[in-house]
Amino acid sequence: MTRYSRITGTGSYLPPGRLTNAELAAELALKGVETSDEWIVERTGIRARHFAAPDVSSSDLATVAARNALEAAGVQASEIDLIIVATSTPDMVFPSVACIVQNKLGIAGCPAFDVQAVCSGFIYALTVADAMIKSGSASRALVIGAEVFSRILDFSDRTTCVLFGDGAGAVVLEASDTPGILASDLHADGKYVGILCVPGHVSGGQVMGSPLLTMDGQAVFKLAVGMLEGTARAALTKANLTETDIDWMIPHQANIRIMQSTTRKLKMPLEKMIVTVDQHGNTSAASIPLALDVSVRSGKVKKGDTLMLEGVGGGFTWGAVILNY
Ligand code: UT7
Numbered sequence: 433m434t435r436y437s438r439i440t441g442t443g444s445y446l447p448p449g450r451l452t453n454a455e456l457a458a459e460l461a462l463k464g465v466e467t468s469d470e471w472i473v474e475r476t477g478i479r480a481r482h483f484a485a486p487d488v489s490s491s492d493l494a495t496v497a498a499r500n501a502l503e504a505a506g507v508q509a510s511e512i513d514l515i516i517v518a519t520s521t522p523d524m525v526f527p528s529v530a531c532i533v534q535n536k537l538g539i540a541g542c543p544a545f546d547v548q549a550v551c552s553g554f555i556y557a558l559t560v561a562d563a564m565i566k567s568g569s570a571s572r573a574l575v576i577g578a579e580v581f582s583r584i585l586d587f588s589d590r591t592t593c594v595l596f597g598d599g600a601g602a603v604v605l606e607a608s609d610t611p612g613i614l615a616s617d618l619h620a621d622g623k624y625v626g627i628l629c630v631p632g633h634v635s636g637g638q639v640m641g642s643p644l645l646t647m648d649g650q651a652v653f654k655l656a657v658g659m660l661e662g663t664a665r666a667a668l669t670k671a672n673l674t675e676t677d678i679d680w681m682i683p684h685q686a687n688i689r690i691m692q693s694t695t696r697k698l699k700m701p702l703e704k705m706i707v708t709v710d711q712h713g714n715t716s717a718a719s720i721p722l723a724l725d726v727s728v729r730s731g732k733v734k735k736g737d738t739l740m741l742e743g744v745g746g747g748f749t750w751g752a753v754i755l756n757y
Pocket of ligand 1: 466467468471472475476551590591592594647648649650652653656684686687690714716744745746
């Protein structure tokens with residue numbers, strides 16, 4: 433019998449600190465940084481984002497999201513045999529957020545590691561977990577995207593600091609006789625490292641270079657649309673499906689204009705696109721599982737629906753997963 437992997441539960445968590453555009457603009461104005469609700473909404477579709485309190489880390493957000501996903505799946509933490517966390521804002525240089533989450537969940541022994549593919553991280557993590565389940569090396573995985581991007585934002589740079597937020601999303605992915613994940617498609621091109629990065633690193637007890645996010649927004653925008661279209665089409669081909677088979681498109685929530693133009697290029701109706709960027713901002717690796725959980729809990733996404741998840745981010749990395757929910 434063919435072995436597949438299937439999502440059996442979703443969960444998410446947003447830290448309580450919510451900041452509207454107007455509130456953020458007022459805070460930035462105190463630092464002499466000029467922006468407005470109008471500009472942010474028009475250029476990005478973002479209306480609000482959540483920022484974690486200073487003592488809250490990615491593993492804290494990830495653990496709550498994971499518990500919610502476990503509850504939805506009806507699975508005990510002790511039954512989990514693999515933990516993968518996608519993050520670019522880990523608690524520490526090492527060990528991984530996944531190991532910290534494992535301990536916070538009160539379990540031990542199963543493999544746990546992080547995947548670093550920035551905003552495509554969850555697509556990468558889900559693909560790795562799927563492969564490990566299909567190969568028989570895991571049966572019940574927690575796949576989590578968790579970020580505290582507020583920690584790496586340059587609040588003197590209005591072109592980036594208005595875009596991002598904090599949060600976490602998680603799924604329980606289990607071995608199944610029926611599919612599940614139908615296809616995935618992953619890519620990277622390291623020649624674009626410089627257009628979206630946090631160039632700093634730790635050396636000799638000091639941070640060398642800037643520890644804050646820097647981005648050439650227009651370059652990212654142009655590349656993102658073409659890459660997302662390409663990977664979505666490749667995943668459809670691998671799944672032997674067409675765009676009309678997709679019930680819901682769940683893109684990485686970076687900018688409503690990127691999301692809309694990719695969806696239009698695929699000739700999919702915009703009503704089939706899940707949008708949370710307005711309320712969450714760009715939560716990087718957390719954005720797709722967050723959007724998935726929100727749409728499952730709101731009743732939009734139902735059992736049996738065919739979903740297209742797609743992401744693009746620093747690296748450059750990009751990819752798509754098609755699954756039967
Ligand atoms: O997960 C992947 C992560 N990244 C992305 O998805 C980002 C992709 N890029 C984008 O989303 C867009 O390029 C941005 C939202 C970052 C920028 O939008 P844009 O339409 O490309 O604006 P722009 O960079 O062309 O800037 C237009 C104007 C500039 O002023 P001038 O030069 O025309 O006078 C900017 O200085 O808007 C100005 N501007 C702002 N004004 C008010 C830039 N940021 C702001 C701001 N508030 N926050």
